[in-house]
Amino acid sequence: MSKLYAITDSQLLPGNKLFTAVESVLQAGCTWVQYRDKSTDQERRLYDALQLVALCNQYNAVLIVNDDVQLAIAAKAHGVHLGQGDSSPIIARTLLGDNAIVGVTCHDSLELAQQAIIDGASYIAFGRFFPSHTKPHAKSAKLALIGEAKEKFPNTPIVVIGGITLDNVHMVLDAGADKFAICHELFSAADITQIAAKFIEY
Known part of the structure; x- marks a missing residue:
């Protein structure tokens, strides 16, 4: 299974560009996509999420919704990713069911990671590890945190997330990461399929 975890960006991918870009990474072999849109346009966000779930299902991939x-639930997504200020993983697990993917942002903290696991997280996310366009x-x-968490x-x-590029991705994988999340480096590329394919080679 690919280690690439693609995270969308509503600023980089306005309108229907979102769907063509996500299909590009799916065609390259990406199996995990996160829909991230911080806007308050609930009708459009539901439309986007429904379309992305359908796309991911076509490619036997999963669609994870950021923070909501x-x-x-409404889009029948495969899971949710929660920040520390968002809904509790316990509530998310209860509402989404045992088979849902529930990810939790843990920043640079093993303590937050331990609590997330106790609360039912499917995976724990750390970062940023490098300078980031999305969250500067x-x-x-x-x-070293990656190895400590692995142990x-x-x-x-x-x-792992935050400023990961083709030049440094080997560093987080060598440290023990299971998946690496990419946003700007992937969806700002002139040829999204090509760069996704290069990430998937790792």
Whole structure:
């Protein structure tokens, strides 16, 4: 299974560009996509999520909704990703069911990761590890954290995020990451399929 976890960006992918871009990464072999849109246009967000779920189902991939459990339910998405200020993983798990993917942002904290796992997280996410276009002011994390988390939580997949590029992705994988999340580096590319394919080679 591909280690690439593609995260959409509503600024980079306005309108129908969202769907063509996501299909490009799916065609390249990406199996995990996160729909991330911080706008308040609920009608459009539901439309987007429904279309992306249908697309992902065509390619035997999963669609994870960022930060919005109710949208994930309405769109019949495969899961949800939660930040520390969002809904509880316990509530998300209860509402979405045992088979749903529930990811939790843990920044640079093993303590937050441990609590997320106790609360039912399917995976724990750390970062940022490098300077990031999407979240330039996010707190940085050290690469050593990945190995520490791998040792402490051997049964929980570790996702890393933040400024990951083709030049540094080997560093997070060598440190023990199970998946790497890419947003700007992927969806700002002139040829999204080509760069996705290069990431998928790892």
